[in-house]
Amino acid sequence: MSSLAAAVEFDRVSKAFGDRVVLQDVSFAIAPGTAFGVLGRSGTGKSVTLKHIIGLIRPDAGRVLVHGEDITELRPRALARVRRRMGFLFQEAALFDSITVGENVAFPLRRHTRLGEAAIVARARQRLADVELSDAFDAMPADLSGGMRKRVGLARAMVLDPDILLVDEPSAGLDPITSREIDGLLIGLRRAGTTLVVVTHNIPSARAIADELAVLGDGRIVARGTAADLDANPDPLVQAFMRAGTGG
Ligand SMILES: Nc1ncnc2c1ncn2[C@@H]1O[C@H](COP(=O)(O)OP(=O)(O)O)[C@@H](O)[C@H]1O
Ligand SMILES: [Mg+2]
Numbered sequence: 021m022s023s024l025a026a027a028v029e030f031d032r033v034s035k036a037f038g039d040r041v042v043l044q045d046v047s048f049a050i051a052p053g054t055a056f057g058v059l060g061r062s063g064t065g066k067s068v069t070l071k072h073i074i075g076l077i078r079p080d081a082g083r084v085l086v087h088g089e090d091i092t093e094l095r096p097r098a099l100a101r102v103r104r105r106m107g108f109l110f111q112e113a114a115l116f117d118s119i120t121v122g123e124n125v126a127f128p129l130r131r132h133t134r135l136g137e138a139a140i141v142a143r144a145r146q147r148l149a150d151v152e153l154s155d156a157f158d159a160m161p162a163d164l165s166g167g168m169r170k171r172v173g174l175a176r177a178m179v180l181d182p183d184i185l186l187v188d189e190p191s192a193g194l195d196p197i198t199s200r201e202i203d204g205l206l207i208g209l210r211r212a213g214t215t216l217v218v219v220t221h222n223i224p225s226a227r228a229i230a231d232e233l234a235v236l237g238d239g240r241i242v243a244r245g246t247a248a249d250l251d252a253n254p255d256p257l258v259q260a261f262m263r264a265g266t267g268g
Contacts, residue, residue: 025088027052027184027215028073033082035068042068044239045082050232052087052183055206055216057230059223059261064236066219067111070186073217074106075099086184104132107177108186113169115161115176122148122157125176132180147175151205167198174205184215191222203228223264235261 026049035043042065050056058066071077072084075091083090086102094102115124126144129135135143148154151171161169170190177185187206191199203225210216210229220226226233227247234244235258243250243258250262 025052026050026085027054027087028056028217029083029085029088030069030072031083031085033072033079033084035065035072035077035079041239043072043079046239046241047082048234048241048244050215050217052215053210053213054231055210055218055229057226057233058217058219058236059221059226059233060236065239066236067188069236070108070188070217070219073184073186074103074108104180105182106184106186107180107182109170109173109177109188109190111188111192113173115169115172117161120157121153121159121161121164121172124161124172125179128176128180143179144175147179148172150178151175165198167194167201170194170198170202171205174202178209182214184217185209187216187218189219189221191220191225199225223262 029049030046033043033046058069060066068077072079073086075094078092083092085091089102091099091102116127122141122144125147126140129140129143145154145157148157151174153168153171153175156164156168156172161172164172190202190206194202199222206216206218206229216229218226218229230247232244232246233250235242235250237257243253243255250258253259
């Protein structure tokens with residue numbers, strides 16, 4: 021594991037569910053501290069890709085490396101150690117509805133650290149303040165708007181100060197203004213040195229956040245590069261993506 025290791029690397033990863041081939045020989049590497057955007061039509065394996073990075077799904081062939089360490093063969097305890105350095109925000113924010121917003125954010129601290137009660141509450145409050153939801157500590161998730169829930173999800177994903185943050189469609193279901201607020205938070209994290217992997221359908225968002233983009237299609241990376249590279253890519257699928265979604 022050299023210090024030059026990619027934050028995340030796929031080395032010829034293949035994955036099928038039954039006879040449905042989702043990823044076929046996919047390779048890419050994400051430099052530490054950069055933001056990587058993943059584009060692709062529904063069902064092309066974007067979420068499956070994120071789930072490989074946190075080891076929720078294991079590849080049929082190939083390797084997934086995190087900071088140079090192959091995680092595909094790790095036992096649960098070792099995998100938990102790697103995962104602790106990652107934050108993830110799933111598409112549906114996936115908050116626990118029966119506990120308060122503050123307890124949602126505190127949850128990873130209770131689970132993965134031995135911090136005392138006062139430190140846990142202080143840290144959870146700080147993360148809520150970071151997403152401008154200081155007042156929501158005692159609220160229940162059901163009382164929040166979609167954008168607020170997303171921000172709580174982000175606060176929870178960041179509460180352990182992960183160096184890699186995985187985000188699945190952060191702007192799905194949000195209005196353009198809220199969506200830009202989420203983008204702003206992600207850009208701030210990236211500036212602070214967090215490696216981001218962001219799945220998105222929102223091209224303006226992808227342009228704003230990502231240093232590099234990859235377009236998934238037919239189990240492969242159809243194109244990869246900066247937004248400017250993809251703008252200049254003649255592939256019709258790439259063009260369809262880059263010219264779409266000027267609204268958000
Ligand atoms: N755990 C699973 N079991 C079976 N099929 C799955 C599983 N997860 C994803 N798939 C299938 O893999 C394909 C890619 O899914 P996904 O990565 O969720 O797509 P998307 O690009 O929309 O995020 C879909 O056909 C989906 O039905
Ligand atoms: Mg998905």
